[in-house]
Amino acid sequence: MKELNSTQQAIIMSFFAPFVDVIVDRVSERVLSITAKKEPKFYTRKETAKILHVTLPTLARITKDGLLISKRVGSRILYEADAIDEAVKKQVVFKYRRA
Known part of the structure; x- marks a missing residue:
């Protein structure tokens, strides 16, 4: 050719x-x-705790400390998938700590 x-x-x-x-x-x-x-995907507290491999009290502390932002819809607390992904990308360690 x-x-x-x-x-x-x-x-x-x-x-x-x-x-x-x-x-x-x-x-x-x-x-x-x-x-x-x-569209943004939201997870419940239980689903978020399972994704991050933490307990619900630890998830509450993480939210209170501002490491993970939650949205309140009525009486439900929801976490946006992008916020969870961002926390995982930052490799934030969510260890149990004694008060």
């Missing part, structure tokens, strides 16, 4: 460039629309 020289490659690239641009634009629009529709 014959190899193309640089002039032929440039001609082919200039021919396909508009098609590639359209494809890239459509893919990026779809990706942005999918990520923009992402």
